[in-house]
Amino acid sequence: MTEHIMNRRIIRLCKTVAFITEFATNMLAPLLISMRAEYHIGVRQSGILLSCLFAGCLIGCICCSHLLVRFDKIRLLRTFIPLLGVSGLFVALSPAFFITAAMISLVGIFDRIVQITANALPTELSDRESASSINGVMAFNALGACCGLTFSGALVTFGFSWRAVYFLYFIAAMSAALLSARIPHQVQRQRQKPRNKELSVILRCSEFWLLFILMALYSGGESGISSWVVTYLVQEHSFTTFMSSAVSALIWIGVFAGRAACEKISRYIPAVRLELFLMPMAAASIIPVPFLSGKMIWLCAFLIGLSLSGIWTLAVSLVIDNSDFDNGNVLTASFICSCAGSSASTYIIGSIAEQLSMPAAIISDGSIFLIMLALFIFWLHFHKQNNAGTEKSIPLTSGPGMR
Template sequence: MNLTRRPGWAPVLLSYATFMLVGLNAGVGGVLIVSQMADYRVDEATIGITFFTSSAGYMLAGATAGALLHRVHVRMALLIGVGVYALGAVAMAVRPAFAILVAVQLLVGYGTGILESILNVFLAELPNSTTLLNRLHAFFGVGAFLGPLLAAWLLQYLEWTSVFLVLGVLCVPLATGFLLAYPRKAPAVEHADAPRPTGMLRDALRSPAVVLGSTFLAVYVGLEIGVGTWAFTFLVQEHGEPSVVAGYTVSGYWLGLTLGRFLISPLATRIGMSAAAMATACLVGVTAGAAVLWAAPTAALATAAFVLLGFFLGPLFPTAMAVTPQLVPPRLMATAIGVMNGTSLLGGAGLPWLAGWLAQHVGIWTLMPFALVLSVVQLGVWRLMVTRGGAGPDRVATPEPAAPGRQGLS
C-alpha cells in the first residue's frame, strides 16, 4: 500500500465491526438450517449444497482480492465487498426458490471473503499489526457467539428470512462508515513494476512463503473447526459427561479461542516477544493441550484442557496474517493474504470431515490423536514458513515498528 499517514481509530473500529458482521453471518447458519430444511422440504445432503457454493465464492474472493486492490482503493474494495454481501443477504430475505438460494451463496461467500481479505491486508500494513489482527479476529468470535442468540430470538417471532434482512440492514451503517472513515485515494497498491493481476496470482502461488502459509492456515482451520465440531460427541461418549456440561465445555472452547486473541498478543508485546516466537509458544501450548486431552483421566481435566486448547489456538490465524508482509515482496502482499485466507477454507471443510469419518469407522477417541497430529504438523509448517520465507523466527517482531512511509492507509 502507499501509506502516507497514520490512520485514526475510526477505520480500525470499523474493521472490528465488519468482522462482527462476518461472525454473525457464520453464527446464524447452524440455527437457521433446520428452518430452511423444513421450509424448502429438503434433507441435510441437499441443503449442504449451499456450503459448497458459499465456499466457492469465498475462495474466488481470496484469489481476486489482490487484483482488486491493484485496481481500486481500500474504501472502494470494502464497498464492493459489503455491497455484494448485502445483495446476497437481501436476496435470501425475500425467500427465493431453492435453486436461487443455492446460487446466492456465491454472493455471500464472495462478499465475506473480500471483506476478510481486504481488512487483513489493511491491518497487516499498520504498526502493531499483530495485536490489531488478533483483535480483529477476536471480534469475529464475538459475532459468531452472538449470531445464534440473535437467530434464536428472531425465530420466536418471525420467519428465518428476517435474520438475513437484519444482516442486510446492518450493511448500511457499515457502508456509510467506509465512505466517511476511509480516504479517497488512487489505487491502493501502486508499483510501476507490478505485474498484471494474473501474474500476481501466479507469482504468489509460486512463493514458498505463500504455499507454506496456505498449508499452515488450512491445517489450523481444520483443527479449530474439527475440534469444535466433534468435541461435544467426544465428551459425551468418551468421558460420559452430561449433555448440558458437554455443551458448556464446547462454549468454553470457543470462548477460550476468543480470549486468546484478545489477551496473548498484548502480553507478548509487553514482554518483548516476537510474533513468530509468540506463535511458536502457542503452537507448543496447542500440542500440549491435545496430548493432555488424549490422556485425560477425568472429565474435569478434559474440560479445562479444551478451554486451554482454544486459548492457545486463538492467535495463530491472525498472527500468520500479520507476518505475511515480512515474508513476501510488497507487490504480492495483498494477493498472498487473499490466497492464504481463501485456501484456509479447504482445511476447514476437509479435515473436520476426516475427523468425523474416523469417529464413525474407528471411534470418537481418535479425535485427540488426530488433533495432536495436526498440531505437530502446524508447528513444523510454521517453522518452515518463517525461516524459508526470508525472515528468521526471531526477526518477525511484535509489535511491528512503524517504518517511514508505512504510517497511514492508501
C-alpha cells in the same frame, strides 16, 4: 480531521466488518433445521446450503485478488459492505430452495471479499506491526463466530423464522455501510516498500510454502475441533445439543480473548516465539479432551480457544513482514489455503470417528498441531539459513515495536 483520528475510525470500521462477516459465516448452521422444515428437504440436501456458502467464499477469495490490484481497500469496503447486506436481504426474501442456495453463494462471495479487505487494511496503517494489526481485527472474527452461532440458534429456539435472522443481518450490514461512508478514499496510506500484487507469484514462492501449509493445517485443526466437539459431547457425555454448542462457542470466546491479547503482546514479543508457544499449547489442550469430564471440559474449551487464537494470524504476519507481497493478496492466498484445509480435515476427522471412534478423532485433531510445530521449526531453520545476515532475518529477541 487528523490522520490519527481517521486511522482510528478505519480500525473501528475494520473490527466491525470482521465481526459481521464471521457472523454471516457461522449463523447458517443453526438455521438449517428451520430451513429443512420450510422447504421439506432432508439433511443431505440442506448440506447443499453450506456447500454453496463455502463455494462462494472460495470464489470471493479469487475475485478479491483481482480487485485488490485495481482498487484501493477503502473503496472496496464502501462498495461491497452494502452488497453483502443486500445479499442477506435476498436470502430472507428468496421463495424457493435453489434460489436460497444461490443467494447464500452471493453472501459467501461478498463476505470473503469484505473480510479479506478489512483484515488487510490495518496492516497498511502500521509499519512492521502486522502481527498486532491482524490479531486486533481478527479477534472480532472470533467474536462474530461465537455470536453468529448463539444468536441465530437462540432466535430459532424462541420461534423466530430463519428469514428474520437474515433480515436482521441485512440491517446490521447496512449500519456498517454507513460507517464506511464516513471515510474518504484518499486517507488510505500505502506501505513504503513496493508490493508485488500477483496472487500467482505469492503461491509460487517456495520460501513460504510451508507457512501456507501450516495455515491449511491450522484451519483443518480449528474446524475439526470446533465442529466435531459438538457431536463428541452429545455421543460420549450425553450433552444436549444446546450445551454442546455452548462449549463450541466457548472455544471462540477463547479465540477472541487470545487474539485481543496477541494484539498487545506481539508488539513486544516476536511472532516466532509466540508461534513456538501456541502450537504445543494447542496440542496439549485438545489431545486430553477425551479423558476429561464435567467442568474440566468447559475449562479445556476456553484453553483451546486461547491456544488457537494467534497461530493463523501470526503466520500471516510472518509472510507479510518478510516479503514484498501485497497484504491483501497474502490474506487471499491464506484464506484459499484455509478453505482447502477446512474442507479436507473435517471429512478426514469424520472418517476417523466412523472407522475408529470419536475420541480417536479428537486426539487425531490435536496431533495436527504437533505436526505443525515440527514443520514450523523446519521452516524457521530453512528461512534463517537462506537469509542469515540480511534484512529478512527473523529476530527472536525483540518484538516489532522494539526494532
